[in-house]
Amino acid sequence: MRRRAFRAGLWSVRTGGAAADRPKTSSGKKAPQECPCGFFNDARRECFCSPVQISRYLAKISGPLLDRIDLQIEVPALSAEEITSCAPGEPSSAIRGRVEAARQIQRDRFRRSGAQSNAEMSSRQLRRWCELDPLSRRLIEQAIAHLGLSARAYDRVLKVARTIADLAGTEHLDSAHVAEAVHYRALDRGYFRSAA
16 A cells, blocks of 8 residues: 555654655655664764664664655764754755756756656756766765665666765766765665665
8 A cells, every 4th residue: 555655755754653655745744763872973972772682673664665766874873073063064045056056957948848857867867967977987886786776776876876966066977976876875884774
């Protein structure tokens, strides 16, 4: 039932006996912990979970679900200095400007098709707009071999790389865009794959 709803373009969310379906195009944010106590890989606090507990906990996250999460990153806890720092960050207006420019590039790119963004690219569009140079091809082949990326994950990496290039205002993908996109597949690396 859930898989059918997902393929139909819906996220099925169930909480406390209530159910709701949301469009798959809405941004889903997932924040899984790596273990029951939540301190696995924490630099300041010790995890007391056994390897078996961690393995069981991580096995709850299925490979097909991981394949569908485009940006997978670990976010470490902030230090006291980072929390209390008064140093200004990049202004939201600057970030918004880059994002709006990238969205316009995508609208122009897909104006004659049904797609509106890189995430909606078909296989044919993917081959056209995500052409890889030899170095980028070697990089993605290594990622497939070492991370065990599926065909779906490969397509998603290319779509993210295309978006990174758009944010940089670059017409062609290069190895830096592909490397960054592969880096965002953090949950495919290390303990998640070894625990599954």
